Amino acid sequence: MPNHKKVIALALEWRFFDFADDVDHWYGQLPEEGKDLFNSILKVNSKTSNPQQWIACKLLQGACKSEGIWEWYFSADKVQQRLLGVFGMGRRTAVFLLGCSHKDRVYSPSDSLNSAIKRAKLLRKGGISLRERTIPADF
Secondary structure (H helix, E strand, C coil), X not given: XXXXXXXXXXXXXXXXXXXXXXXXXXXXXCCHHHHHHHHHHHHHHHCCCCHHHCCCEEECCCHHHHCCCEEEEEEECCEEEEEEEEECCCCCEEEEEEEEEEECCEXXXXXXXXXXXXXXXXXXXXXXXXXEECCCCCC
8 A cells, every 4th residue: 555645644742741740840850951851752662653662761670560560760860869659551651650759769759659550550540530641842
């Protein structure tokens, strides 16, 4: 069908949602360098069809692994930043559960992993209102 003129282009971009205002609060506290890094990762990963090829992303282990929680990671002003998330219920959707920092295998706030697990379970039960995150066009 190389000459077929009615080919429909499918949207390959991912859609990202925030679980709560915590993600905006975390983002607001990032230095400009951190905001730029996060927005760059967001833009690149939104266009990557296979999430296993997302940059700066890894699946967490232990109890988080059983909930399918992954983290995006980057460093800004010598502080390791983490954004914990899960895949959404819809096709090519992901939900950011919370943002935190990380140093020497310790997350701050200290209950970040437990909070992410609770939020992932709540999300799967349904009834949680999510806000779609806008992907900046200027990156």
